[in-house]
Amino acid sequence: MNHTSDLLNHPALRPYKDSICATARPCAEITLLPAEHLTVWQSKLGGQPYWPKDMEYPRNAKGRPLHLLAQINFAEMPPLPDFPEKGILQFFIIPNPEIPDMWGMNLDDPARPDGFRVIYHPAPLLEVAGLSHDFGFLNDKPKPESKSWFRRLLAPSEIHFQMPFTSPCAMRFDLQQKFASLDEPGLGFTGQGVPEVNENFLQDASRAASLKDFHDIFNRTLEWDGHRLGGYGNCIQYDERRNGYCDYVLLLQIDGDDKNGVIWGDCGACHFYIHPRDLRRRDFSRVLYEWQCY
Numbered sequence: 018m019n020h021t022s023d024l025l026n027h028p029a030l031r032p033y034k035d036s037i038c039a040t041a042r043p044c045a046e047i048t049l050l051p052a053e054h055l056t057v058w059q060s061k062l063g064g065q066p067y068w069p070k071d072m073e074y075p076r077n078a079k080g081r082p083l084h085l086l087a088q089i090n091f092a093e094m095p096p097l098p099d100f101p102e103k104g105i106l107q108f109f110i111i112p113n114p115e116i117p118d119m120w121g122m123n124l125d126d127p128a129r130p131d132g133f134r135v136i137y138h139p140a141p142l143l144e145v146a147g148l149s150h151d152f153g154f155l156n157d158k159p160k161p162e163s164k165s166w167f168r169r170l171l172a173p174s175e176i177h178f179q180m181p182f183t184s185p186c187a188m189r190f191d192l193q194q195k196f197a198s199l200d201e202p203g204l205g206f207t208g209q210g211v212p213e214v215n216e217n218f219l220q221d222a223s224r225a226a227s228l229k230d231f232h233d234i235f236n237r238t239l240e241w242d243g244h245r246l247g248g249y250g251n252c253i254q255y256d257e258r259r260n261g262y263c264d265y266v267l268l269l270q271i272d273g274d275d276k277n278g279v280i281w282g283d284c285g286a287c288h289f290y291i292h293p294r295d296l297r298r299r300d301f302s303r304v305l306y307e308w309q310c311y
Contacts, residue, residue: 024238029230032208040197044248045094045190049277052187060090064185067105068149069142075109075134082155083109084180094190097247099296104139112180127257128305135301183278195248198241200256202263245270250288253309262305265290285310
């Protein structure tokens with residue numbers, strides 16, 4: 018944290034340092050670790066989910082089961098403001114048997130929980146007898162549908178029934194902090210005797226030219242890639258929160274990770290956003306989900 022603060026003493030950034038530091042948010046940085054054995058309770062990417070026998074398993078409107086993308090056991094990570102300190106939070110998405118499924122993302126309504134679901138278990142069962150263990154139905158491929166001329170042009174190898182990672186991984190958490198990026202909705206960095214930097218400054222050619230050094234050095238100094246809970250995300254293209262969700266904050270980012278076989282299109286990342294009020298209430302029914310790539 019202190020190292021990043023020292024980097025903000027660069028002459029191009031120093032006038033804005035206080036304003037930038039005021040946007041700091043704590044986060045739990047996630048390191049993915051290869052694992053031969055994963056328990057149903059632990060934090061992980063993929064793998065068999067923790068799931069009570071008496072709960073209906075999440076499916077989309079067509080009845081296809083969703084698959085576990087990530088599972089967070091809050092007892093294993095450092096506490097974060099507004100986040101639960103106990104319980105298990107799960108992120109489910111639909112696999113890709115066809116190109117349009119896009120791992121459950123809905124471009125028209127990214128908060129519609131059909132191809133994805135976020136589920137919170139506030140008091141997980143500790144007895145194995147109360148949990149589901151047969152998830153064989155997840156391996157059943159959906160019946161093939163008639164393909165459009167566009168899909169017929171694609172090589173068969175380009176249409177897979179798969180998740181955006183090659184194998185499950187364990188997770189390790191490290192408490193850090195992140196500063197807002199220049200893509201953050203409603204952003205405004207100010208300083209004495211210097212022009213304001215906001216999300217629209219690049220659209221003004223004269224201001225963009227005068228702030229070019231700030232823009233280049235700021236983006237080289239700070240980083241937003243990686244996997245994390247909380248903090249700020251790595252916006253690759255258009256931030257979907259601008260469409261009526263500007264108050265939402267980052268819940269989870271799962272980034273591309275070549276080392277661990279995680280890929281979202283072409284060097285992309287996925288994001289789950291939530292309103293801070295819903296996060297404090299432990300209400301995960303109105304989460305926004307999207308992923309982007311270059």
